[in-house]
Amino acid sequence: MGRSRIEDKAYTEPHSIVEVASKTLSSYPHLVSVTAVHDEKEKSIELIYTFSDFRGALKNISTRIPEDKKTLPSIASVAPAASIYEQEVSELFGVAFDGNPFTGKRVLLPDCFPNDVHPLLRNVKQEDLEKVVAGCMLGEPQIYVTGSSRYSAESVILLPFGPYHPALKEPERFILVLEGETIVDVIPKIGHVHRGIEKIAEGRTFLQDLFLVERICGICSFIHSWTFTLAVEELLNVKPSKKAEYLRTMIAELERIHSHVLWIGLLGYWTGFESMFMWIWRLREKIMSLLDLLTGNRVHKSFIAFGGVRRDVTDEKLNTVAKTIAEFEKDYKKLIDEIMSYEPLVERIKGIGMYNAEHAIRLGAVGPMIRATGIPYDIRKVEPYGAYDEIDFNVVTGKGGDVFNVTMVRIKEVLESINIIRQCIEKMPRNENPVPKTLVIGVVKEGEAVARTEAPRGELFYYVKAANSRNPHRVKIRTPTLANILLAADMLKGYTLSDVPVIITSIDPCFSCMDRALVVDKNHNSVFFVDFNKLRKENKRIR
Amino acid sequence: MALIFEWIERKLIARIQWRVGPLLTGFKGVLQPFYDFAKLLLKEEVEIEGMNTYLADFSIILYVLSSVLGLLFIPLFVSTSLYSFNEDFIVVPLTFALSAVAQTLMGLSIQSSFTVVGTGRLVVQYAMYESLLLITLALPFMQCNTLSMSDIVKVQSRYPILLVQPLGFVVALIALLAKLEKPPFDLPHAKQEIAAGWMTEYCCRRLAFIQLGKDLEMVYGVALITTVFLGGGQGPMTYDFPWLYPIYFIVKMIIVLLLLVILQGMAVRVREVFMPQRLWERGIIMLVIQAFILFILKDVGLI
Amino acid sequence: MTRLTMLKEVLKSLFSKPSTEPLAEVEKGVFSPYSRGCPVLIPEKCTGCSLCAMNCPSNAITMKIVGEKNVGGKTLPVRRPEFNYFKCIYCGLCAQVCQFNAIEMRRDLVILRPRSKC
Structure with missing residues (x-):
């Protein structure tokens, strides 16, 4: 238990997914995840919706969409939790979800990332991604402080909470819309520490991955490797x-x-x-x-x-x-x-x-x-x-x-x-x-x-x-x-600025665990990525 | 002196938190604040776009000087300070107002969202603590029918005013915490909420002087309370040996500092909405009781 | 009342010894007595099978050609693993996968010494 081999997937047609999902939700109220798997041989993307009830039963619903026509209706209207999972899939695989509240925004990938590259597709090479990332980082630095043009009135203060903020252990940005001391709205932007672990994992052996997944989180490292071990x-x-x-x-x-x-x-x-x-x-x-x-x-x-x-x-x-x-x-x-x-x-x-x-x-x-x-x-x-x-x-x-x-x-x-x-x-x-x-x-x-x-x-x-x-x-x-994360952003509304750190962190956030999926390593550009040895030598010289 | 006080404070706070505090520079890290100050002075100054440089520099100088100005009128070494005049208590509200104005100007010389929120909180806080602190300081002067610092020191040669006005002393300590923006009243620069508040955009030399100004403000506040409530450097045998005066003074200041640190150590930052309740509802009631006791004692003729 | 308990706790902490570990212990730069240690090759036992290099999670091991040997008339390169201690995560996997126990995890070596006083 705690693990299971997927053998009984319920296949549905892409257009009827909302119907099926709402039917499933009545008996399995908790949406665990939306998983996308790219199959380069059959030229299709499989989407697996995993539902669960509160007594331990899992239900997998699967649907397939062709590679050249990547659209399907969003189930966010029946399961609001799906919105962020679907957004992750849409940014990493290029699948368009009709009716997702995040559509048109960037939540995970950096704002400068090109629109036509989808990192987790199997035919995208890891080396190419590195070039893309280095290229986009070399461009004009883009700074978004305002976040949204909806709030341009004078009475409102837009307070950036992060990416670097003393209250957060890890870089993440919440833009707080303040009226006096009261919070009116919160605009989250996650993904400042995407490291592409899901992509890297595909290029390494199982044994090497065991050590990789352990490094997703610095606090709950063991449980990550244990879960991976259970699946394997x-x-x-x-x-x-x-x-x-x-x-x-x-x-x-x-x-x-x-x-x-x-x-x-x-x-x-x-x-x-x-x-x-x-x-x-x-x-x-x-x-x-x-x-x-x-x-x-x-x-x-x-x-x-x-x-x-x-x-x-x-x-x-x-x-x-x-x-x-x-x-x-x-x-x-x-x-x-x-x-x-x-x-x-x-x-x-x-x-x-x-x-x-x-x-x-x-x-x-x-x-x-x-x-x-x-x-x-x-x-x-x-x-x-x-x-x-x-x-x-x-x-x-x-x-x-x-x-x-x-x-x-x-x-x-x-x-x-x-x-x-x-x-x-x-x-x-x-x-x-x-x-x-x-x-x-x-x-x-x-x-x-x-x-x-x-x-x-x-x-x-x-x-x-x-x-x-x-x-x-x-x-x-x-x-x-x-x-x-959706709950945390929702909880903030209506409370004062003094309560922000307590509320955001009440979920015990581990933002770096949350964002895993973009390759930013390697020294393609010496301005950004300095070799450790070199750094050490320079350090010596200064001393 | 100010920087050594910073070291004492840091060391005590560290001990409350089971840490060791500054350790490496000098004996037990006593030079650490000096090192920090010098290091900040050596940094390259960063000019932020949209910053009113003249206003910022002017307000920083004003901030540092306001506390120095206040310290001039406190009898630190002998029972009469060099610059004292007959009604020198009125300098105290002046220095408070000056330092608050300087802080506000510093916050507003760059208008980023953090500084704006921080300065807003600062002004609200100033409005709250100032009345309290001034009333608590005024009560002892009322007791002695004087407005002069040196007189109040002389009056206390028999016993410190603390014995008559314990409630006033407690309120003064708490209001002083609010003035110094220390926990639990560190709202204007609550780092978990609004980064560094009104001083978010400062660095290098300016930050060094802001830190120095803060330390001076702390010394000034502590010295003021020592003078008014604990009788300055008065103590046994100060008549025979005048050199004991500054020593007693410093010892008393350290005791006040210790009390402040203990209050800080058990402080949970108040929420902005509870601020008036904390300071006014409780503080003013305590002060009214204190004033009653004082007047009754005066009527009876005990003091 | 609760404030008094807290005051007691504060005072207790104020007068007890700090629990920070002194820097001197760290400066020695030795591994913790329970850690896996640092991989060191025992060249006599190594056969150059490169199992360690294949399984290293951080790709810190490279197989380097150190010489040639003659097996049945053919000259084959002799390979030995070389450790990059900056990349190494000190997990000890190489020592565990090695069939010939040719990699030893040693705790008494000082590879990276922490910087001394500022």
Whole structure:
């Protein structure tokens, strides 16, 4: 579970997709993703709409459009969440969706990118893309501050929030339309860190991709590689040993703690309570050192392998983990109790950014955002993967959507994760070898597989297609932030400027995970891309 | 002096947050603020399109000078300052107004969206803290029936006014935080919301002097509170050994600074809409109570 | 009341030792005791199969021709992997895929030394 091979796709004609989608939505209310796959032999593009209900059933609807006539109706009218997924497909594959609210705007690719190049089509070479990007960057720098001409009245202030902004960890731009201190409208522009990972993944072997997808995110790196592994193991028909499953679960939960604690600390930063930020991050250091102890690295763990994990963990280390986790729990409970009863802080987050469950489902929210409204939608429970089916844990839910409830959900999830780690250590079979005999997997047989996991930020979705080759034919990644971004932009309206950082970041945004798809590396132009060695030499000279 | 105070503040804040603070330059990093200042001076000045250079430079000079002007009238080394005259308390509102005007002009000499929002917040905040701070400072002078700084120091040779006006002291500390734009009242340059607010577009030499001006403002504010509420450098044995006066003064200033830092350490930035509630609703009630107590005590003849 | 607890926490923090790790430890530039370390070739064991170069996730290994050998009358180039430590992500995959254990992960080497004081 948590993964499945796609065998029962429901084929529909492109023109009837809206009808079918609205029929499916009544029983499968959550749109997981819209995946496009280009088939250069048949000269067609296949679009797979993945729907899910809140009990773990998946439904794939597929449709095919020819390469030379790439239009089809948009389903954004029945499923608003689809608008951003469809926009991603339309920019990367050149498919036109009639009736998509984003049509005509650039959301993912840079504004200077030529209109007729679509990076993810199979016949576009990676080298050509590099030239295109370098060329467009050499042109006139374009600066868009105003964003929209709709707001030209004097009473309105357009405040650019990003791309570089002290409140955001990563570059992303929201243009806030202010009337006094109140926000009237928000214009998001994502995609400042598109790195073309989906494209690069097609040009590398499965084993190399495992390390590539891990680098999508610096915070939830392990869960990315795990989800990719789940999909590939499904294609290979491999099952990892019990101990490996437990170890993976344990690392993922440690990572969840570190991610949530990081977020809670940053909440202090965003509300202007910097002591809390430092105090909580001090606690997080313990978890980081545990990750270092278990995997050898603090951030990019490189711990997982197809069919197991890459290094065994001794009993001695497990005991250290148990001890440190107990210490952490004590400190954490004490500090959080003090902080969450501190009136000035609670006042800042309670009742801010209100939304309801229905709204969240329509906009496709996932993870703590949707659990805060009381819907127990947690992939670990509804579709157990790893060792979660043998572990006893609760799904934390809140009482209604606002920043305070989202915070409480995250705080309680940390305690739940501690509980899971304890059980993992207890139940783990001790005398097994979790390391597979060989790491190299070679050619993978034809097939498609999807995998879903519960990343710290919510449901993470991978689609992997193999076509009898060493490289994957297509890797589609839908990160939780992309699913939550529409909700975040919507939540802002009507609140004041002081609440912006708290609301935007309440989804625990990981913008760099969200944008993956443009190649900006290589030194085609020395003005922009300087070789590291050269930089180092120059640095020496200056010193 | 101002830069050393910045170092003390940074060090204390760091300790509250379990950090070590400035460490490398000089003994325990004491030279770090000097280093920062010098480094900013050496940077190439960036002229931003649409910036009114003359206005910016003028307002920065005004900003730095306003605090220096205020410091001249505070008895720092002996109980009478060199420039003091009989009614020198009226200089205090003047310096406050000057520094606020300078900050506003600095914000408005480039009109980008951040500076406009930041300056708007600054003006609102000024309107709120100024009345509070002036009333709290005026109460001690009322108590002593004088308008002169040196007189108020002399009056306090027996006991500091703090013992009579504790509420006034607390309100003064909070209003001072608002004046210095420190947390929780750092709205005009709340970095998570509007980048650096009114000083977003400044860099290099101008930024260096803005920082210097801020430090001077802090020293001035702390010195003022020390003089008015804690009796300046008065203390045991200052009559016999006049050289003890500045030492007591500095020690008292550091204590006030420590209190400010602790308030900062537990501060959550207020939302703009709660600003009047925080400052006025609570502050003014406390001041009214304080004034009542003061008048009753005066009527009874205790002081 | 809650303010008082917070005040207590602030005071407690103010008078306890900072938890920053001193810079001196970092300056030694050694790897953490649990890290995978840094790949180093043991030339005697290497057969030049280039399995490591093919699987390296960051393409940090290039096979370099170091000499020639004579096998059954034919001269074949002898290849040895060369590591680019700036590209390397220190994941240790090369050591794990090597069939002959010719790559050793060593923790005692200093490859990139962090810059000392400013």
